[in-house]
Amino acid sequence: MASSPPSSSSSSEEATTSSNGSASVVQFSKYSRRATLRSIVGRPDGGLGLSGKRAVVGGWVKSANVVKAKRGGGAMSPPRMPATDTTGLTCTEVLMARVPLIRCIAKLIAGASTVDKASSSVSYKLGPVTALVRINDGSCVPDLQIVVDSSLCPLEQVTAIGASVLVEGKIELVEGKNQKRVVELRVDKVLHIGAVNIDNKYPLPNVELLPPDELIKDYPQLAPRTTAMASAARVRSEMVHAAHTFFQTNGFFHVNTPIITTTTVAGDRRKMFRVMQPTSKSDNRAITPEVVRASIKAKTKQIEALERSESNKEALEAAELDLQRASELAQQLEQQGSADFSDDSFQHPLYLSPDHILHLETYACALSSVYTFSPAFQAESLEPNKHLAERWTIDAELAFAELEDAISCAVDYLMWLLCTVSKNCSDELKFLSTKENNGNNFHINSVVSSPWERITYNEAVNTLLQVKDKSFEAKVELGMPLSLEHMSYLVDDYYKKPVIIYEYPKQLKPFYARLMEDETKVSAFDIVVPKVGIVACGTQKEERMDKLTARIDDLSLPRDQLEWYLDIRRHGTVKHSGFSMDMEQLILLVTGLDK
């Protein structure tokens, strides 16, 4: 029968102890051949309660130190060992390595029985050479120190940064006071070592912090092993889970909208990625030079019409681009006679969807409350570095809901996200704010404790126009977009808290935003957060068929591409509103990082 329903987020992870005292072991993680570090050093007591238990643990080496048990012989590095971090060593450890005689005397005085006393700290016998190795398996921020004797394996293998180890041993209290570390594992069996090839020195110099950009570019596959990247990944995972929990709890249904699309009106087509289907020899399209010439003629007329009418610049540019492509194709065809267009050129060019809003509406107008967590594609720049081309976004859409409802939902969601993540990822957030953020500790509480400001676009512009002590690069003017600098001034300097800006001039928002009574503004909002910028954009959608088609015609958008979208209004239209959030922006919001 099925596994019993999970009750808490760490139930199966938690280390449990068997009832028969000294033979007790820390249970394996479910589906894995070791206990996770989260179930040992990730416990609130740092592993204290597990002292004396046996455990199998695995992980990758973060740092290591070798202590040689010779009189006067201090900690020394083996040949070829990468730079190690010795700050983690306790005084006791060093002392024990340096003065074995003292240790032996202490042991004799204390008597042999202390060795088996599980709940007190243990004096173990250090071999002639012993490695103190900090490992981490990516399940939590703290590392576990394992103590490996040279009789068990060649120490240079187990001390090489990046090596993976799977070892068995006994959890023991760390002697002395060490705020960071309560227990360590005294290894008595090495089960597996994934060595680091000596010829291929581990390429990341720092196992904690984010690698420099050029190393991330060369070794993206190893970057998640740094504490910083792993912490960010765990925070992101918690955020994804929190998103699903929030929406499912509030009666939303998760849907997936198409990613390959023929609709180009949602985003800026010049930034959209085109998709080519695999070539097939049997798949020849009958595109002749005549067809293309006719198409060019039609497109030219369209551009002339656009130039005559008072239309928007984007539509005209798109049409010109279209014409240009047609001309290039015509040229090719003239030379070759015919072409095999694997991408269905002209017929149904395919693109990667730049957002999910239009398709999400079709689900909202059937299931009422829906959300999606999907990738959206847009070439942010034409530079070779296109890291931001894929953006995962969270989009929600509600039927029978107006702008105010979408704002409430977006605000509640952000609050929920901040509270959940700050509760469940406190170690990660602390690490990131102190190590990666130059000690600039980011207080989520300051964002969630005071009510957020709500202002209209007009109020925002008027506030900016009255600013005397600062000059903006972009001119502040009613009807013009707010620049990043403008928004930063409002949230960072003026209100000093998140600001919800709503009621935008219609030319600043997409065609589907609902026209307000004055016919110049639309029901739309942005949530702007200090240091991060815009984290959410939302709109109430235009549900009135006549207003929507008028707007489409005004903007000279290709009506034929939108017939399916208009169908939602034709057949039982409903007021609906929604919002979109960019996952990467949310991560900046939650972690307080600035990159």
Add this chain to the structure above:
Amino acid sequence: MASSPPSSSSSSEEATTSSNGSASVVQFSKYSRRATLRSIVGRPDGGLGLSGKRAVVGGWVKSANVVKAKRGGGAMSPPRMPATDTTGLTCTEVLMARVPLIRCIAKLIAGASTVDKASSSVSYKLGPVTALVRINDGSCVPDLQIVVDSSLCPLEQVTAIGASVLVEGKIELVEGKNQKRVVELRVDKVLHIGAVNIDNKYPLPNVELLPPDELIKDYPQLAPRTTAMASAARVRSEMVHAAHTFFQTNGFFHVNTPIITTTTVAGDRRKMFRVMQPTSKSDNRAITPEVVRASIKAKTKQIEALERSESNKEALEAAELDLQRASELAQQLEQQGSADFSDDSFQHPLYLSPDHILHLETYACALSSVYTFSPAFQAESLEPNKHLAERWTIDAELAFAELEDAISCAVDYLMWLLCTVSKNCSDELKFLSTKENNGNNFHINSVVSSPWERITYNEAVNTLLQVKDKSFEAKVELGMPLSLEHMSYLVDDYYKKPVIIYEYPKQLKPFYARLMEDETKVSAFDIVVPKVGIVACGTQKEERMDKLTARIDDLSLPRDQLEWYLDIRRHGTVKHSGFSMDMEQLILLVTGLDK
């Protein structure tokens, strides 16, 4: 401050009543201007406990009937009204419409006080013409019947199939015995009607069942409004939520792997979609005919080498395809002199990732237990109908885990999924199995109650070789793939339950599958389920650098594309295993549908 943590999956949905008796109303759904139907007719009591309360509800018209209160006048349709389903009408309703005199008498006997008695059924006054309209807002399977008097609005608007309505009124018990319907809403205020344009008759003839294929193709945007499609969407949403819950509870972290990729070895390159970056005039690549000719020369040599060696067919075909493309390009270049390749041809061709396995491994080898829910892209056929080009898949990967661990995890996950969804979506599953599945009720319990069969690939082949009563189209032979027909025989006819097939010949599985001791088989498994087919594929990954590179060389895979992947083995390799499941296959498994 933030919204309080959600405690159950319907807390905010649940209709609550205020303490002051008769004035009580059903609360609005959070972030929406009405109560969801789920909070009324979706309750376990069908809404009984809400009788007498006022509510605002919204939804789309599923069917409607107009009753004219004339002596002897039966139910009659208004002009132009689409075919309606009258089976939902109770005897009482029809009787009330037909014999108003009897009703009046009954009312007099009962006395006027019954009208205000909330917990008993109410006799209301039917106007001269009244519409009985079944609406649904997509939040649950059952419809709500609303009763609208002609004095409130033109009835042809509110009775048109597909129209959206937002109405206010009183919840009343339905008279007589009707197993399906307990309450209805007596409307006294029409807040909004999203009419169906008379010239655009609602295009879907049946509001319950899945539309025929040609209608889905023409009106995909309206299909989610059918009960069947909405039910499937809600089941899918529950499945997505169950997936996140399962993995998060078991210590997995959610990650997202790249979708646009340069790696082509994971799938069949001939089925991969190519991605073209937006054209930029400043982005001219210096690809000269000379460069291409040199490339052709190198490619031809590679093919000759492949033909000489005993290599696999796929690698050879891919190389030939590559050469063919290069030749075409060369031809174009000879004619044009140079070309502007917006897709970085030859340099870094970009593709849509056909799966997530390789990239997921990089996360598993850092965070230990990871999963992803992402779209994968593969052209399943070159037919115009490419519905399956985008497949959402769930992939999990575990470090410090062997094949057995991955199998346990996959089985537990499937069990959890089936149990959770059958518990939370019982109405949906019932509807789908009776209406869409020809009454072929699918019993999840039969799948989860008996232990699943585990056989090796060799055992499967030997079993099939002994079959006498059936001849297979594809020959059964050791070392050859099992066809769908073979697998169907094993699970549907022979074992009559899900079967886990493991230990496959290496040539049947990808290069990354871990070689077993005999060096001919690999650690891989498939889970095959009756009627559905393969729902999960898993492998233990080859963690040994020498075995992996030997395999890559054997298959003549492009080693340069895999250096990043090999890095995971170079720098601290670890045993790891995982599996992949196709969301659409899982939906078939959960719903018992066969399409």
